[in-house]
Amino acid sequence: MSNDGYTFPEGMYYGKSKPSSSDGVTSYYIKKFDTPDPHIVHVWATHNNTEEEMVDDSVFSSTSSIPIESYVEMNLSVNDSDARGYFTTVGSSTRVNEVGLVAGWYNTEEDDYEALTLFSHFTRSTLNLDEGDSLEIIYRLYAR
Numbered sequence: 001m002s003n004d005g006y007t008f009p010e011g012m013y014y015g016k017s018k019p020s021s022s023d024g025v026t027s028y029y030i031k032k033f034d035t036p037d038p039h040i041v042h043v044w045a046t047h048n049n050t051e052e053e054m055v056d057d058s059v060f061s062s063t064s065s066i067p068i069e070s071y072v073e074m075n076l077s078v079n080d081s082d083a084r085g086y087f088t089t090v091g092s093s094t095r096v097n098e099v100g101l102v103a104g105w106y107n108t109e110e111d112d113y114e115a116l117t118l119f120s121h122f123t124r125s126t127l128n129l130d131e132g133d134s135l136e137i138i139y140r141l142y143a144r
Contacts, residue, residue, distance in 0.1 A: 001085025002026040014113050015102075030102060030113060031082060038074040041140075045069045072141040079134035094129040098122065101139060 002008070002025055015030035042055040045067040055068055080094045087094045104116035120139075127135060 001028075001089065004085060004088045006081060006084065015116065016112050027085060030116075031076065031078070034075045034077055036075070038072050040070060041073045042068050042070045069142070071143075072139075074139040074141070076137040076139065077134045078129070078137070080129040080131055083129065095126050096129060096135055097124055097126040099135075099137060 008028070012032055013028035013030065014032065015028055017027045017029060042059065043052045044055055046053075059068065076099075078096055078099065083094045083096055099122045100118050101120040102113075102116045103119045104113040106112075107114050129135070
């Protein structure tokens, strides 16, 4: 929310929601992914879920029969300053219990995303984010 004096980092928050009241407060409910940008990852498929060996471009000329998994990897962090607006307004500590991945189109004239659709949704028990705390998320999107 734009009413607590916090400076929003350029190009990080979208999904502007302006209430019908005249208080001029703008809320944002979308945060872009962290660096690195979403990228495709290729790894050798193993039965050991704790081990991943990255595959380089030489695999495309290989005759190996070992299967490869490919996915898009996206990193997201949510910290106490990301979700602070509402909680600052009600005088409470920042809490998070849901995160969703949305898809949509960027509108350059509005400098915002539109036609948003919830793509995936994750609910967890409530996590209190004290000052300096963060929730680190790695999305791995597989296709069939």
